[in-house]
Amino acid sequence: MKARKVEMYAFILPGLIFLFLFSLYPTLFTWYTSFRDFSIFSNSFNGLRNYIDLFKDNVFYISLKNTLFYVVFAVGIEFIIGMAIALLFNQTFKGKSIALIFLMLPMIIPPVVSALSFLMMYDPTLGLMNYALKTVFHVSGATWLTDPKTAIWAVVSIDIWQWTPFVTLVLLAGLQYLPKETMEAARIDGANSIQIFFSITLKLMKKIIMIALLFRTVEAFKAFESIFITTKGGPGYNTRTLNIFAYLKGFEFMKFGEAATLSIVMLFVSSFLITVLRKFFSKEG
Amino acid sequence: MIKRKAVLQAIIYILVVLVVLLFFIPIYWIVVTSFKTGADVFDYRPFFKPILDNYQNILQEASFQKYYLNSLTVAVISTLIAMGIGFGVSYGFSRFPIPRKESLSFYILSMRMIPPIVVAIPFFLMFRSIGLYDSYLGLVLIYVAFNLPFVIWVLRGFIDEVPIELEEAAKIDGCTRMRVLRYVTIPISFTGIIATAVLCFIFVWNEFFFALILTGVNRRTVTVGVYNFIGFAEISWGQMCAASLLVSIPIIIFGIMVRKNLISGLTFGALKE
Numbered sequence: 001m002k003a004r005k006v007e008m009y010a011f012i013l014p015g016l017i018f019l020f021l022f023s024l025y026p027t028l029f030t031w032y033t034s035f036r037d038f039s040i041f042s043n044s045f046n047g048l049r050n051y052i053d054l055f056k057d058n059v060f061y062i063s064l065k066n067t068l069f070y071v072v073f074a075v076g077i078e079f080i081i082g083m084a085i086a087l088l089f090n091q092t093f094k095g096k097s098i099a100l101i102f103l104m105l106p107m108i109i110p111p112v113v114s115a116l117s118f119l120m121m122y123d124p125t126l127g128l129m130n131y132a133l134k135t136v137f138h139v140s141g142a143t144w145l146t147d148p149k150t151a152i153w154a155v156v157s158i159d160i161w162q163w164t165p166f167v168t169l170v171l172l173a174g175l176q177y178l179p180k181e182t183m184e185a186a187r188i189d190g191a192n193s194i195q196i197f198f199s200i201t202l203k204l205m206k207k208i209i210m211i212a213l214l215f216r217t218v219e220a221f222k223a224f225e226s227i228f229i230t231t232k233g234g235p236g237y238n239t240r241t242l243n244i245f246a247y248l249k250g251f252e253f254m255k256f257g258e259a260a261t262l263s264i265v266m267l268f269v270s271s272f273l274i275t276v277l278r279k280f281f282s283k284e285g
Numbered sequence: 286m287i288k289r290k291a292v293l294q295a296i297i298y299i300l301v302v303l304v305v306l307l308f309f310i311p312i313y314w315i316v317v318t319s320f321k322t323g324a325d326v327f328d329y330r331p332f333f334k335p336i337l338d339n340y341q342n343i344l345q346e347a348s349f350q351k352y353y354l355n356s357l358t359v360a361v362i363s364t365l366i367a368m369g370i371g372f373g374v375s376y377g378f379s380r381f382p383i384p385r386k387e388s389l390s391f392y393i394l395s396m397r398m399i400p401p402i403v404v405a406i407p408f409f410l411m412f413r414s415i416g417l418y419d420s421y422l423g424l425v426l427i428y429v430a431f432n433l434p435f436v437i438w439v440l441r442g443f444i445d446e447v448p449i450e451l452e453e454a455a456k457i458d459g460c461t462r463m464r465v466l467r468y469v470t471i472p473i474s475f476t477g478i479i480a481t482a483v484l485c486f487i488f489v490w491n492e493f494f495f496a497l498i499l500t501g502v503n504r505r506t507v508t509v510g511v512y513n514f515i516g517f518a519e520i521s522w523g524q525m526c527a528a529s530l531l532v533s534i535p536i537i538i539f540g541i542m543v544r545k546n547l548i549s550g551l552t553f554g555a556l557k558e
Contacts, residue, residue: 007462008383011374011381014373018429022430023404025407029411030403033407101544105308105537105540109536110532110533111491112508113315113511116512117312117529126326135329166551170552174556218398229512247402256406263403263405263406266402270399281555
């Protein structure tokens with residue numbers, strides 16, 4: 001029995017020690033830094049100062065609002081479009097596997113490439129977006145990324161393009177497991193497709209829908225490339241999310257203490273989301 | 286009835302084509318632009334003389350070659366290490382009665398889900414002070430840590446599927462644990478192991494944030510290299526698109542290879558297809 005224990009530790013310890021050193025330790029270091037006045041010029045303990053300053057900072061609330069906007073609209077729209085496409089792809093048609101490969105591309109190509117292609121299409125004078133608007137609808141376009149009214153929608157659109165396919169594929173996996181008999185029975189009883197969708201499909205898929213939504217929420221909360229490459233949080237503070245704000249504090253202004261404080265706040269939010277996700281994450285799946 | 290079915294089928298086809306087109310436009314645009322001259326880039330006429338100049342230029346660019354090689358090196362090495370260490374942990378979790386197993390394993394998973402910024406500052410400061418900034422070793426360590434939780438979770442799913450009776454039978458026949466692993470467990474779960482490794486490679490190759498903050502000109506990876514195109518006063522869109530495509534092609538091939546495991550991988554095994 002003792003030999004078995006030694007064997008067990010031989011298997012798991014190298015990995016666990018590595019993870020401890022490279023995840024837990026830095027997280028603790030960030031905690032520690034969050035209580036310090038730490039920049040290029042200074043490094044001293046200053047208690048709760050960073051936290052107090054952060055909660056008094058107007059830009060923090062703007063970033064929080066933008067993060068919320070980004071997450072709610074990106075994930076919400078991804079769910080609606082994703083579900084519609086999943087229902088479409090749940091029909092039988094020839095060439096489905098090819099179509100699925102095309103649909104998969106946005107989420108596997110490097111996020112940097114996606115963001116750059118949108119940057120090109122959003123270009124106000126020469127981009128595809130304004131060109132299409134002008135030739136098809138005869139309306140003049142916009143300066144998508146620099147206009148405060150459109151900037152956040154422009155970055156949310158990148159997220160939607162990139163991740164709707166993920167939602168579609170998750171939901172499609174769920175749709176395939178729905179009991180056909182229940183659907184047939186409801187149809188014979190006179191229910192139409194819309195009734196079946198809302199009262200049977202959605203109910204039976206609750207768990208899978210939650211998994212899709214929560215995974216997307218956790219990811220959208222830390223979205224980086226879609227914003228950093230296109231607007232860097234601008235114009236003004238219009239697309240500055242918490243993640244971008246923390247990045248700018250830490251790596252543009254080298255205010256490590258303040259950036260750490262904001263990171264810890266983000267850690268709390270994200271831990272909460274992950275705890276919720278755990279409830280839907282049983283091995284029976 | 287037959288007529289109605291045909292109409293329905295036609296509608297489905299039209300919708301599918303529309304959806305696919307909509308999601309393909311940005312990629313199509315990259316492909317087309319990569320074959321255009323500087324003057325043609327924003328000329329929208331559908332027919333133009335495709336040129337290979339952008340590819341020739343970018344492939345001859347020494348820095349692009351270097352970044353590409355950096356990405357390849359870092360992705361391959363960190364994937365191999367993460368798979369090696371991760372296999373041990375996932376095998377242990379699958380076969381041994383580890384105390385508080387499920388809490389511990391979910392805790393491991395949450396390390397992967399928290400925002401990278403939470404660990405970015407310590408790594409940045411630490412790497413600067415011990416000389417790991419802009420080094421292969423630093424990047425490899427980061428990416429092993431980044432992929433370990435993923436490997437542990439996804440591989441465990443594949444190992445769980447190997448019947449424990451087979452392992453025990455081999456043991457009764459006198460096999461040591463190592464031989465059991467080599468001749469029973471690993472061969473049976475081999476496709477799963479390969480799929481996991483390919484997904485690891487994709488994650489590292491696509492990664493941008495850590496590469497951005499932890500590398501300088503020497504060990505810059507190719508995603509950061511492509512991003513740097515927009516740092517210049519005038520963006521050479523044609524070259525940027527050619528570079529983007531060259532960066533995406535290996536990932537597209539790998540992605541198609543593992544498409545059956547993609548969704549269960551991206552949800553860390555929460556969904557099995």
